[in-house]
Amino acid sequence: MQIQLDRGSRTALHLQIAHQIKEQILRGAIPDGGRLPPTRKLAETLGVNRSTIVQAYESLWSEGLVESHVGRGTMVRHASGRQSGSIAPPPWAMLLAPKVEALEIELRELSRLFDREDVISFAAGLPGPDLYPVDEISRITCDLLEREGRSLLQWCTMQGHMPLRRILAEKYGTTPGEVLILSGSTQGLFILARAMIEPGDFVITEAPTYLGALQAFRSQGARIVGIPVDENGMDVDMLENVLSRTQPKFIYTLPTFQNPSGATMTLERRRRLLDLAYRYRIPLIEDDPYDPLRYEGDTLPSLKELDTHGYVVHLSSCTKILFPGLRIGWMVAPKRLIEQLTPSKHLLDIFTNSVAQAVIAEYLGRGLLEQHIERVRPEYRRRRDTMARALKRHCPDLSFSVPDGGYYIWCRLPRGLAAKDLLRESIRERVSFLNGDVFFPDDLGHEMMRLSFTSQTPEKIKEGIKKLGSCLKKMKRGRSETIRDIDTMATPIV
Numbered sequence: 001m002q003i004q005l006d007r008g009s010r011t012a013l014h015l016q017i018a019h020q021i022k023e024q025i026l027r028g029a030i031p032d033g034g035r036l037p038p039t040r041k042l043a044e045t046l047g048v049n050r051s052t053i054v055q056a057y058e059s060l061w062s063e064g065l066v067e068s069h070v071g072r073g074t075m076v077r078h079a080s081g082r083q084s085g086s087i088a089p090p091p092w093a094m095l096l097a098p099k100v101e102a103l104e105i106e107l108r109e110l111s112r113l114f115d116r117e118d119v120i121s122f123a124a125g126l127p128g129p130d131l132y133p134v135d136e137i138s139r140i141t142c143d144l145l146e147r148e149g150r151s152l153l154q155w156c157t158m159q160g161h162m163p164l165r166r167i168l169a170e171k172y173g174t175t176p177g178e179v180l181i182l183s184g185s186t187q188g189l190f191i192l193a194r195a196m197i198e199p200g201d202f203v204i205t206e207a208p209t210y211l212g213a214l215q216a217f218r219s220q221g222a223r224i225v226g227i228p229v230d231e232n233g234m235d236v237d238m239l240e241n242v243l244s245r246t247q248p249k250f251i252y253t254l255p256t257f258q259n260p261s262g263a264t265m266t267l268e269r270r271r272r273l274l275d276l277a278y279r280y281r282i283p284l285i286e287d288d289p290y291d292p293l294r295y296e297g298d299t300l301p302s303l304k305e306l307d308t309h310g311y312v313v314h315l316s317s318c319t320k321i322l323f324p325g326l327r328i329g330w331m332v333a334p335k336r337l338i339e340q341l342t343p344s345k346h347l348l349d350i351f352t353n354s355v356a357q358a359v360i361a362e363y364l365g366r367g368l369l370e371q372h373i374e375r376v377r378p379e380y381r382r383r384r385d386t387m388a389r390a391l392k393r394h395c396p397d398l399s400f401s402v403p404d405g406g407y408y409i410w411c412r413l414p415r416g417l418a419a420k421d422l423l424r425e426s427i428r429e430r431v432s433f434l435n436g437d438v439f440f441p442d443d444l445g446h447e448m449m450r451l452s453f454t455s456q457t458p459e460k461i462k463e464g465i466k467k468l469g470s471c472l473k474k475m476k477r478g479r480s481e482t483i484r485d486i487d488t489m490a491t492p493i494v
């Protein structure tokens with residue numbers, strides 16, 4: 001069996017191993033029933049930990065490519081034909097292989113860990129489930145069914161439920177013709193990517209940025225240029241430099257409580273960003289799901305509000321300010337663009353869930369969203385402060401700033417430590433977070449980590465951060481031992 005590892009690659013070693021074995025199985029180079037080398041032996045041959053091979057074999061097993069039996073080891077599963085008279089399942093792994101990206105496999109594996117109930121998760125950017133307005137949603141759904149009957153369960157137009165578009169149009173000071181309802185705002189990113197990007201086109205994002213956007217743009221073959229973000233948002237000087245040398249299709253930005261950095265773009269930078277967009281004639285995609293969740297300082301106008309020339313496509317959603325389950329998001333953009341994008345929406349899912357749209361329209365129409373936000377804001381602020389205090393106490397080596405709003409504390413590990421290694425350690429202690437590199441369009445951010453503070457209660461936050469602190473201490477001890485070892489080995493060669 002031939003396996004070559006690229007230790008400089010952003011793909012984890014266990015995934016590289018799993019991919020290469022998978023490829024050999026699918027080519028028939030390892031036959032049905034063929035035995036894979038024992039994990040210890042392969043680990044020795046490749047010079048990796050045995051747990052890396054175990055993870056690789058688990059990944060092959062989860063794709064139905066191998067079977068493990070105590071005493072007999074791991075064998076390639078019969079992918080074709082019958083086994084002892086029964087019909088084998090379809091060879092899904094073979095059918096899906098070319099489309100599944102390494103990063104997606106990695107995320108799928110990580111999310112399996114995050115979803116476990118016994119894990120304190122700071123990973124997912126979710127609202128606090130304990131704060132969901134269950135009774136209000138239940139009452140509204142019953143009222144609507146009573147009032148509307150069958151028509152509530154009927155189909156809806158591609159562009160979305162008119163009462164909801166009217167309410168949103170009023171909020172944005174525009175017309176319903178400029179509003180497209182989406183099954184979550186990430187769908188808008190895929191629609192825009194599909195409509196605007198040809199393979200090889202440049203697009204500009206912040207670095208770091210929302211992972212869903214990177215995935216949407218990559219899915220169309222975009223070349224992504226990342227512009228660094230500091231505590232005042234995107235570095236617009238650097239952006240200007242890049243714009244003078246490339247012709248991107250658009251600039252994607254999260255000006256308020258950025259995911260993952262928590263940064264908010266200053267008013268001055270917002271104005272400069274718009275000026276640059278006008279000067280170079282590049283549209284701006286403003287992704288803005290966190291804005292009402294401000295715990296400090298004054299609200300800033302969105303790019304959409306500042307835009308006087310129709311350059312901004314604005315996306316937002318119920319996911320962060322309310323809850324994610326109904327999957328309602330929206331795009332506000334010039335009417336002509338909305339008309340051109342609506343057929344893509346139809347192609348993806350015909351129309352957004354009409355019951356969900358009606359429920360949200362009613363919820364907004366009754367003024368309940370404002371009340372909900374007033375309720376969650378102080379609680380999220382408390383969770384943010386609890387996390388910041390616990391980090392200072394238990395993880396004094398992490399550097400971070402406290403965001404004025406939103407969901408995330410973005411931390412830098414001490415020099416030489418990688419967030420992925422800390423994650424491996426912390427998962428053992430049943431605490432999870434997201435390693436920073438997944439938010440970068442290029443191979444950066446390995447020393448960064450994103451902690452989401454909204455979905456856990458203050459008690460769980462304290463418990464989780466304390467455990468994280470122990471993991472960090474353990475890692476640092478491990479590192480200093482390694483450094484000492486290297487020091488003694490590295491006697492000068494004279």
Ligand SMILES: Cc1ncc(COP(=O)(O)O)c(C=O)c1O
Nearest residue numbers: 125184185186210259317319329
């Ligand atoms: C910037 C940004 N946009 C969109 C989303 C997801 O929104 P939706 O659930 O509406 O697709 C997230 C969630 O992580 C986000 O951070």
